[in-house]
Amino acid sequence: MPFETVQQEKLSHGVVRQIEGLILRGILRPGERLPSERELSERMGVSRPSLREALQDLQDRGLLASRAGAGVFVADVLGSAFAPALVTLFATHDEAVFDYISFRRDMEGLAAERAARMASDTDLAVIQTILDKMETAHGKRNPADEAQLDADFHLAIIEASHNIVMLHMMRSMYQLLREGVFYNRSIMFKQRMTRENLLDQHRAINSALQARDPDGARAAVAAHLDYVAKALTDQQKADRNEVFAKKRFEHEAGR
Incomplete structure (x- = not known):
């Protein structure tokens, strides 16, 4: 049968999907800095560990980029549109x-x-x-x-x-x-x-x-x-x- 057990979504997955949607819709733009970890976790109602897990996933996939001492930014995903x-x-x-x-x-x-x-x-x-x-x-x-x-x-x-x-x-x-x-x-x-x-x-x-x-x-x-x-x-x-x-x-x- 084509059914699977329904499992509760991890909070980090919810964070990932929300940020993905904001990037996809063009609301978060290339080069834009995300709020601080504390502010972002409060706005999204998630713990910092869940938030860090989500941000790391997005960085691993090239959608976000971390800059030492500056914060986390939306990656320049448009830069590769033309060689x-x-x-x-x-x-x-x-x-x-x-x-x-x-x-x-x-x-x-x-x-x-x-x-x-x-x-x-x-x-x-x-x-x-x-x-x-x-x-x-x-x-x-x-x-x-x-x-x-x-x-x-x-x-x-x-x-x-x-x-x-x-x-x-x-x-x-x-x-x-x-x-x-x-x-x-x-x-x-x-x-x-x-x-x-x-x-x-x-x-x-x-x-x-x-x-x-x-x-x-x-x-x-x-x-x-x-x-x-x-x-x-x-x-x-x-x-x-x-x-x-x-x-x-x-x-x-x-x-």
Whole structure:
């Protein structure tokens, strides 16, 4: 008969499953420090020996990492998503940039459509809160905060779509974007008119999500990333033209 004796679950197993779930859902993020052992055992209602057993199991499986004198951290499980050689190829070939944007257009459009249908009110409140922060950062001369919030905004939409595989895959893609593998976002955000347009596009995406309009959300994401692709194309042309403009200037100055 296909039945086994029911056994009470060890407390450490409950701790493991809870932390696994938080990592899987993207609530605990790579590099994030866990609370102290005392605080964690109190919050989870388990003894320290049970907690230590659970944390050791998670460390043995590469989900957590212990740093001497610093504590226990969520491991950088995204770091292995792309081999270093492939990252180098991404960084040195323009076609990878536009393929990346096309990929984001498809995946984030789907995520926005799903989020408009499936997001909870709390999910939508998170997206609204990030947009509010973007509005505040928009008034600053330095665009660094706004550029960071741009990534947070898009990842919040992916989180709200409640697809775990998509979440971790896109987090990995955004990490490469933050590191400037695909293109230098700071250049785009330094142009005032571009910043205005980008903020308007994020407002449009948010409005469609808050209205729970799946088609409108997907279309707003597509329009935004089409704009990003065109802005990058224009910037590349301008950069190439400037190279020749400098050559003409040097030639004329030397005559």
